[in-house]
Structure formats: C-alpha cells, structure tokens
Amino acid sequence: MHCGHEREHELAAKRAAENMPSGEQVERVAALFKAISEPSRLKILFALRHGEMCVFHIVEAVGGAQSAVSHQLRLLKAAGMVKARRDGQNIAYSLADEHVVAVLELACTHLDCKL
Amino acid sequence: MHCGHEREHELAAKRAAENMPSGEQVERVAALFKAISEPSRLKILFALRHGEMCVFHIVEAVGGAQSAVSHQLRLLKAAGMVKARRDGQNIAYSLADEHVVAVLELACTHLDCKL
DNA sequence: TTATTATATGAACAAGTATTCATATATTGA
DNA sequence: TCAATATATGAATACTTGTTCATATAATAA
Numbered sequence: 001m002h003c004g005h006e007r008e009h010e011l012a013a014k015r016a017a018e019n020m021p022s023g024e025q026v027e028r029v030a031a032l033f034k035a036i037s038e039p040s041r042l043k044i045l046f047a048l049r050h051g052e053m054c055v056f057h058i059v060e061a062v063g064g065a066q067s068a069v070s071h072q073l074r075l076l077k078a079a080g081m082v083k084a085r086r087d088g089q090n091i092a093y094s095l096a097d098e099h100v101v102a103v104l105e106l107a108c109t110h111l112d113c114k115l
Numbered sequence: 116m117h118c119g120h121e122r123e124h125e126l127a128a129k130r131a132a133e134n135m136p137s138g139e140q141v142e143r144v145a146a147l148f149k150a151i152s153e154p155s156r157l158k159i160l161f162a163l164r165h166g167e168m169c170v171f172h173i174v175e176a177v178g179g180a181q182s183a184v185s186h187q188l189r190l191l192k193a194a195g196m197v198k199a200r201r202d203g204q205n206i207a208y209s210l211a212d213e214h215v216v217a218v219l220e221l222a223c224t225h226l227d228c229k230l
Numbered sequence: 231t232t233a234t235t236a237t238a239t240g241a242a243c244a245a246g247t248a249t250t251c252a253t254a255t256a257t258t259g260a
Numbered sequence: 261t262c263a264a265t266a267t268a269t270g271a272a273t274a275c276t277t278g279t280t281c282a283t284a285t286a287a288t289a290a
Contacts, residue, residue, distance in 0.1 A: 009207070012166035016176040020161055021230070023154070029222050030154045037148035038278075039141045046135055051127035055237060061131040068279055070238055080225075089236050089287050092124070099225040103218060107144050110195075110214040115136070153248075170267060183249055185268055204257050204266050 035079030036103070040064060041072045044093075046115075048082060049101060054090035150194030151218070155179060156187045159208075161230075163197060164216060169205035 021029075036042055040062070047053065047061040059069050073093060076082045081100055085092045095101060108115045136144075151157055155177070162168065162176040174184050188208060191197045196215055200207045210216060223230045 008166065009168045009172045012168050013162070013172035013176045015165040016162035016168070019165065020158065020176070021228075025228055026154045026157050026161070028226055028228070029219070030152050030157050032222050032226060033148045033152035033157075034277095037145050037152045039138070039145045040278080042141050042145050042148075043135065046141070047128070047131035050130040050134065051123065053124045053127050053131070056235095057124045057128035061128045061135070065280070066237075067239085067281075071278080074238075086287090091237065097225070099221060103221050103225070104144070106214060106218050106221060107147050110212070110218070111143055111147065113136075113140055113143070149247095155248080180250070181267075182251075182269085186248075189268075201257090206267065 032079055032081075035076055035081050038072070040068065041076055042104075044069070044072060044076060045081065045095065045100060045104060048093060048095050049104075052085075052092045052094040054087070054092045056090070058093065147194055147196075150191055150196050153187075155183065156191055157219075159184070159187055159191060160196065160210065160215060160219060163208060163210045164219075167200075167207045167209040169202070169207050171205070173208065 020026075036045060043062040044058060047058060053061065055066065055070060055073065058073070059066050062069065073082065073084070077084055077093075081096050082093050083096050085094070105115055135141075151160060158177040159173060162173060168176065170181065170185060170188065173188070174181050177184065188197065188199070192199055192208075196211050197208050198211050200209070220230055
C-alpha cells in the first residue's frame with residue numbers, strides 16, 4: 001500500500017486518468033499559455049489593452065527592437081491572442097477577444113496585484 | 116507621420132507606456148503562465164482537479180517517470196500553483212486555490228473546448 | 231519607376247528548460 | 261539500528277526558444 005489515503009487518492013487518480021484531456025488538447029492549452037509566458041509578449045498584450053496600435057507604436061510602448069517585436073507579434077497571432085488588420089502602409093494589432101484581458105486579470109488577482 | 120491613425124494609436128501608446136506594469140510585475144505574471152505552459156505540468160494540474168493526490172498517484176494519473184513528475188511538482192509549487200502537505204511517508208499535492216481551476220477553464224473556453 | 235517607410239522573416243547564436251540517471255533525504259516498520 | 265518505501269534533487273544532455281542581423285515584402289510618395 002503506497003499511501004494512507006489509498007481510497008481517496010486512488011479514486012481521484014482513477015477519475016483523473018479517465019477525464020484527462022487528449023494529448024492534443026493539452027498541447028493546445030499549453031501553447032496558449034506559452035504564448036503569454038514571456039515578458040516581452042506580455043508587455044505587448046498589456047499595451048494593447050489600451051487600444052489598437054500599429055507596430056511602430058507598439059515598439060514605442062514596449063521598447064525593444066522592431067524585429068523582435070514583429071517576431072513576438074507573429075507568435076501572439078499564431079496563438080490567437082491578437083488579431084491584425086492592414087491599414088495602408090501599417091498593420092494595426094489588437095487583442096483577439098475579451099478572454100485575453102480576462103486571463104491577464106485573473107493572473108493578477110492570483111498574484112494579488114492590481115493591473 | 117508613421118501611420119494614418121496617428122492620433123488614436125499615439126494616444127493608446129502613451130497610455131500603454133504610462134500604465135505598463137513594472138518589469139518585476141510583468142516577470143511575475145510571465146513566471147505564472149510559464150509554470151502552466153508545459154504539457155506535462157498541465158496534465159498534473161488537470162489531474163489534481165479531481166482531488167488531492169500523493170506523488171505515486173499523480174505519476175499513475177499522468178504517466179512518465181517519478182523523477183520527472185517530482186521536478187515538475189517542484190516548479191508548480193514554486194509558482195504557487197499547487198501546495199504540498201506531508202502525510203506520513205507520502206506527500207500529498209493539491210491545487211493552490213480556485214484561481215488555478217478558473218484560469219484553466221478560461222483557457223478552454225477561449226479554445227472552445229470543454230474541460 | 232524609384233525611393234522611402236512599415237513590417238515581416240530566415241538564419242545563426244545564445245540562453246533557458248525538460249528529461250534522465252544516479253543518488254540523497256525522510257519516514258515507517260521490523 | 262537496519263531495510264524498505266516515497267519523494268526530492270544535482271548534474272548532464274538534448275531540446276526549445278528569444279534575440280539579433282541582414283534582408284525581403286508591401287504600400288506609398290515622388
């Protein structure tokens with residue numbers, strides 16, 4: 001017997017194994033969080049809370065090289081966190097939907113810090 | 116003039132720069148998401164939704180080597196996602212608080228998949 | 231068309247991270 | 261105390277990822 005809580009833990013383990021999301025689903029969730037787990041990308045999201053911006057202004061708001069910001073925007077877009085819209089010479093980025101803000105706020109609540 | 120939406124974007128950029136969280140705060144949020152951005156760690160969290168479990172049963176629920184699971188548990192604990200409680204020979208892990216489940220559910224909603 | 235501006239992208243390198251293996255610590259039972 | 265079991269941890273390796281540099285694409289202005 002591996003532990004004193006044989007019954008409850010084993011039951012939980014059984015339920016957990018049965019209800020474990022598929023590998024593909026787990027990876028999709030992981031990819032989503034990975035997209036928002038890097039400081040430079042997070043800064044971009046924090047910035048976009050204040051409204052749509054083109055790359056030039058994002059660079060201005062978050063600092064760093066244009067190339068780096070562009071790469072990060074590509075990843076954020078691939079992860080479905082931001083959407084892009086061409087506007088003449090510029091490309092305007094904005095948050096994909098309200099979930100993005102919600103998850104950021106939830107994280108800040110968890111950390112007990114105000115956004 | 117870098118873009119046709121000079122006024123709005125510049126205003127947004129200004130507000131964004133002014134309200135940008137400190138580097139330390141951004142890194143704390145990033146660290147939190149990083150903790151839950153790896154499939155193996157996510158599986159552990161998904162498993163623990165079904166109740167407290169000792170390491171043995173977590174290994175049973177998520178698969179993989181005991182050593183690997185133990186390392187992941189250490190990271191999850193350091194990130195404040197799970198808490199540990201010694202119980203005799205075993206150590207029982209459980210989710211740190213309700214925010215953990217909330218953020219997982221929010222992610223699944225965003226991805227339009229049921230948990 | 232050519233020059234200029236805005237943005238994207240490929241390749242290379244550096245930094246970070248997950249896993250494995252071997253071993254250490256801690257608790258319990260004999 | 262000694263053996264057995266549960267869990268943790270250090271080191272090494274392999275893999276992933278962020279940034280930079282140079283360059284490419286796309287739109288506009290001249």
